[in-house]
Amino acid sequence: xxxxxxxxxxxxxxxxxxxxxxxxxxxxxxxxxxxxxxxxxxxxxxxxxxxxxxxxxxxxxxxxxxxxxxxxxxxxxxxxxxxxxxxxxxxxxxxxxxxxxxxxxxxxxxxxxxxxxxxxxxxxxxxxxxxxxxxxxxxxxxxxxxxxxxxxxxxxxxxxxxxxxxxxxxxxxxxxxxxxxxxxxxxxxxxxxxxxxxxxxxxxxxxxxxxxxxxxxxxxxxxxxxxxxxxxxxxxxxxxxxxxxxxxxxxxxxxxxxxxxxxxxxxxxxxxx
Amino acid sequence: xxxxxxxxxxxxxxxxxxxxxxxxxxxxxxxxxxxxxxxxxxxxxxxxxxxxxxxxxxxxxxxxxxxxxxxxxxxxxxxxxxxxxxxxxxxxxxxxxxxxxxxxxxxxxxxxxxxxxxxxxxxxxxxxxxxxxxxxxxxxxxxxxxxxxxxxxxxxxxxxxxxxxxxxxxxxxxxxxxxxxxxxxxxxxxxxxxxxxxxxxxxxxxxxxxxxxxxxxxxxxxxxxxxxxxxxxxxxxxxxxxxxxxxxxxxxxxxxxxxxxxxxxxxxxxxxxxxxxxxxxxxxxxxx
Amino acid sequence: xxxxxxxxxxxxxxxxxxxxxxxxxxxxxxxxxxxxxxxxxxxxxxxxxxxxxxxxxxxxxxxxxxxxxxxxxxxxxxxxxxxxxxxxxxxxxxxxxxxxxxxxxxxxxxxxxxxxxxxxxxxxxxxxxxxxxxxxxxxxxxxxxxxxxxxxxxxxxxxxxxxxxxxxxxxxxxxxxxxxxxxxxx
Numbered sequence: 001x002x003x004x005x006x007x008x009x010x011x012x013x014x015x016x017x018x019x020x021x022x023x024x025x026x027x028x029x030x031x032x033x034x035x036x037x038x039x040x041x042x043x044x045x046x047x048x049x050x051x052x053x054x055x056x057x058x059x060x061x062x063x064x065x066x067x068x069x070x071x072x073x074x075x076x077x078x079x080x081x082x083x084x085x086x087x088x089x090x091x092x093x094x095x096x097x098x099x100x101x102x103x104x105x106x107x108x109x110x111x112x113x114x115x116x117x118x119x120x121x122x123x124x125x126x127x128x129x130x131x132x133x134x135x136x137x138x139x140x141x142x143x144x145x146x147x148x149x150x151x152x153x154x155x156x157x158x159x160x161x162x163x164x165x166x167x168x169x170x171x172x173x174x175x176x177x178x179x180x181x182x183x184x185x186x187x188x189x190x191x192x193x194x195x196x197x198x199x200x201x202x203x204x205x206x207x208x209x210x211x212x213x214x215x216x217x218x219x220x221x222x223x224x225x226x227x228x229x230x231x232x233x234x235x236x237x238x239x240x241x242x243x244x245x246x247x248x249x250x251x252x253x254x255x256x257x258x259x260x261x262x263x264x265x266x267x268x269x270x271x272x273x
Numbered sequence: 274x275x276x277x278x279x280x281x282x283x284x285x286x287x288x289x290x291x292x293x294x295x296x297x298x299x300x301x302x303x304x305x306x307x308x309x310x311x312x313x314x315x316x317x318x319x320x321x322x323x324x325x326x327x328x329x330x331x332x333x334x335x336x337x338x339x340x341x342x343x344x345x346x347x348x349x350x351x352x353x354x355x356x357x358x359x360x361x362x363x364x365x366x367x368x369x370x371x372x373x374x375x376x377x378x379x380x381x382x383x384x385x386x387x388x389x390x391x392x393x394x395x396x397x398x399x400x401x402x403x404x405x406x407x408x409x410x411x412x413x414x415x416x417x418x419x420x421x422x423x424x425x426x427x428x429x430x431x432x433x434x435x436x437x438x439x440x441x442x443x444x445x446x447x448x449x450x451x452x453x454x455x456x457x458x459x460x461x462x463x464x465x466x467x468x469x470x471x472x473x474x475x476x477x478x479x480x481x482x483x484x485x486x487x488x489x490x491x492x493x494x495x496x497x498x499x500x501x502x503x504x505x506x507x508x509x510x511x512x513x514x515x516x517x518x519x520x521x522x523x524x525x526x527x528x529x530x531x532x533x534x535x536x537x538x539x540x541x542x543x544x545x546x547x548x549x550x551x552x553x554x555x556x557x558x559x560x561x
Numbered sequence: 562x563x564x565x566x567x568x569x570x571x572x573x574x575x576x577x578x579x580x581x582x583x584x585x586x587x588x589x590x591x592x593x594x595x596x597x598x599x600x601x602x603x604x605x606x607x608x609x610x611x612x613x614x615x616x617x618x619x620x621x622x623x624x625x626x627x628x629x630x631x632x633x634x635x636x637x638x639x640x641x642x643x644x645x646x647x648x649x650x651x652x653x654x655x656x657x658x659x660x661x662x663x664x665x666x667x668x669x670x671x672x673x674x675x676x677x678x679x680x681x682x683x684x685x686x687x688x689x690x691x692x693x694x695x696x697x698x699x700x701x702x703x704x705x706x707x708x709x710x711x712x713x714x715x716x717x718x719x720x721x722x723x724x725x726x727x728x729x730x731x732x733x734x735x736x737x738x739x740x741x742x743x744x745x746x747x
Contacts, residue, residue, distance in 0.1 A: 013597065032635070052596075055614050084375070087364070152379035159379075
């Protein structure tokens with residue numbers, strides 16, 4: 001190309017005063033001429049490129065919501081809550097733990113060749129622990145960041161509950177699956193829910209004092225011991241009677257109270273919620 | 274001038290071992306350097322002030338809120354604190370931007386547009402403006418250090434607490450960090466074991482050793498404690514705390530009885546610090 | 562890094578590696594003329610600025626859709642004009658341009674442009690164009706110069722697709738007639 005766009009043509013072009021053929025000519029020329037593209041900068045305010053860049057940069061470096069984040073938002077989770085839940089993909093570990101433990105539990109209950117009474121006992125011992133383990137791992141998942149998170153004003157109780165809710169969103173259906181997959185479990189398919197509620201809350205309360213893994217071991221061994229003792233005494237059905245179920249719900253209510261009291265009156269603690 | 278933060282007989286024990294003995298002090302506007310050997314209690318003091326760690330006894334007040342009093346007061350104090358721990362274990366899969374975005378949510382930046390603009394601002398402050406979209410795992414050590422500092426800057430806190438911020442930075446990055454810190458409006462408390470940081474940056478120096486503050490004063494005051502006690506001569510001074518042969522062939526001695534043919538030279542912050550350390554049982558210049 | 566020394570296509574290579582400085586340089590080089598040209602396609606200045614923003618974001622997300630043949634400038638314009646169309650289509654919400662859309666820019670657009678360019682520089686097309694009505698010229702500009710599909714041109718100009726097709730047909734035949742008669746006269 002031997003010619004370049006001169007100042008009067010630039011002005012006429014920018015103001016739309018060029019006649020059609022000239023306008024066409026300018027545009028065709030621009031596409032292939034770096035000198036004239038560079039000269040175009042004098043036709044716009046000096047900070048145009050800077051302004052464009054600052055907006056572009058904000059868009060490209062802001063994380064576009066991940067698939068789980070978008071799914072959460074579609075389910076009505078607030079965008080900043082979704083950021084908290086999905087930080088560092090921390091929800092994946094508890095989900096894996098929940099599904100893994102649910103599969104193991106289903107195998108133990110369904111394939112170990114237990115008699116009907118022992119099978120029911122095994123189911124009631126293992127199923128409520130699926131959500132407990134999921135919640136405890138969800139609490140533990142961002143442990144490396146705890147030192148950074150502790151001195152932030154964000155409510156650590158809210159953080160723990162958000163994470164717990166995300167963990168339960170997978171743990172509860174996973175546990176349901178055990179009851180559906182293993183034959184003869186229909187009558188117990190929902191009986192594990194009340195104990196699971198109580199145990200999960202107990203774990204949350206314990207987490208305000210103890211390390212995550214200590215909490216998990218403590219809750220799991222205590223629960224398995226209780227069910228084993230009931231089995232020895234042939235009283236496992238006490239767990240599934242209406243009275244037994246109501247007792248768990250009442251206990252859960254008490255634990256919620258304990259959790260609220262514990263987190264609101266808590267003096268500074270290492271494992272502060 | 275009222276203090277931004279204060280310690281009132283604050284102590285901390287891990288089990289039965291005292292990490293910080295009963296300490297009282299006030300922090301005002303400006304950069305305060307906390308100098309001391311490893312294990313002296315620097316990190317303990319910073320964690321106490323940041324509310325990451327509860328004291329065993331005493332009262333800590335930040336911006337008028339007693340962090341040892343109630344949860345509500347502690348939350349109010351936390352809204353005004355930025356804290357960068359000595360070591361940060363990053364979630365490696367996250368991008369620098371996502372990491373800061375997450376911490377900004379925890380610092381109550383709920384509006385997405387304003388939060389993202391704030392994240393960009395602190396990225397620019399630590400010269401990581403063009404690294405926002407990069408995975409943390411791909412950042413260099415110095416860049417990660419600066420990212421850790423950036424999260425403490427979110428929201429321009431009144432009280433900025435940085436534990437060994439210059440570790441892992443090259444001289445150029447250290448200089449640019451100094452420029453950044455000296456331009457901040459609030460109170461900055463940094464711990465360091467690099468005496469150049471203190472002389473270059475700090476309005477006030479605290480020297481801490483074995484869980485107690487041995488010195489509290491300005492850099493000039495710290496230098497004054499070593500005046501006339503650093504010598505340069507052909508031979509080492511007897512009883513010196515530290516001696517070394519300099520590039521000119523002469524021996525520099527800190528403390529001790531000077532040899533007759535040696536001359537007195539201006540002390541550095543490091544000299545003063547070494548002398549203080551050697552006299553751990555006779556604290557000087559400590560203002561309660 | 563001395564990004565200023567790199568060619569546009571080298572910049573795209575660096576952008577593909579996640580280099581923000583390279584994108585910044587591309588923005589520096591191309592913002593002005595793209596903005597001026599976008600403003601010739603819409604009276605709404607904000608919309609033009611938004612389309613430009615979207616275009617660079619699209620480049621960042623799929624820099625590899627540039628095939629390495631032809632000019633980066635032409636490729637960028639193709640993205641920018643499509644972002645404008647997409648903004649016009651859903652004024653409330655920007656639609657992220659998909660990479661297959663970006664790579665759909667066929668080299669035939671360039672050759673048509675080249676032919677026309679040669680013709681314009683020879684002068685005869687100028688006279689022929691002048692004889693067309695503004696409506697016909699607009700359609701020709703959208704479909705031939707900007708390389709838009711009938712559907713895209715319809716969105717850009719705010720007229721039905723059928724109208725675009727018929728106007729393009731009329732414009733082309735008129736242009737041909739004019740060129741032939743001009744040739745015959747000279």
